[in-house]
Amino acid sequence: MKNAMTFDEIYLLKDRAVQLVLKEIDVMDLEYALIEATAEVKNAFFRNMSKRAEQMITEDMQYNTNVSRKDSLEAQQKILDVIFGLEKSGCLKNKIEFFMREFQCVICADFSTSCLIVATHLSHKNCFL
Numbered sequence: 564m565k566n567a568m569t570f571d572e573i574y575l576l577k578d579r580a581v582q583l584v585l586k587e588i589d590v591m592d593l594e595y596a597l598i599e600a601t602a603e604v605k606n607a608f609f610r611n612m613s614k615r616a617e618q619m620i621t622e623d624m625q626y627n628t629n630v631s632r633k634d635s636l637e638a639q640q641k642i643l644d645v646i647f648g649l650e651k652s653g654c655l656k657n658k659i660e661f662f663m664r665e666f667q668c669v670i671c672a673d674f675s676t677s678c679l680i681v682a683t684h685l686s687h688k689n690c691f692l
Contacts, residue, residue: 568643568646568647569643570596570600570639570643571600571601571604573604573607573608573642573646574601574603574604574606574607576646578611580646580649580655581607581608582611583649584642584645584646585608585611587645587648588642588645589641591638592638592641592642593608593620593638593642594620594623594624594627594638595630595634595635595637595638596635596638596639596641596642597620598624598627598630598635599632599639600639
């Protein structure tokens with residue numbers, strides 16, 4: 564089965580999955596990748612790191628004005644490769660770690676109150692399916 568996730572969909576990952584990815588990627592790749600990233604993707608990474616790390620990366624991105632689009636897209640692919648590798652090795656517990664926040668909201672809106680409780684529980688950081 565081909566990996567269907569794109570870099571622009573990283574914001575859909577659970578925070579725990581993003582934290583695992585951050586431990587495995589090179590900071591320079593992250594900086595280059597975020598140059599061409601959407602605000603949602605940037606926020607997904609930034610909310611899972613310290614404010615100091617966020618500040619350092621943001622400053623580096625501002626000064627790295629000579630990074631080409633090609634270099635940024637290559638860095639994004641390296642990060643996706645890490646994600647797919649973590650999934651394949653079982654570190655992300657199959658696609659369970661990719662459970663989307665938006666899907667949880669759809670569950671809340673389309674079903675009963677009990678589904679709202681389940682969706683809230685599933686979004687708890689210590690809850691695994």
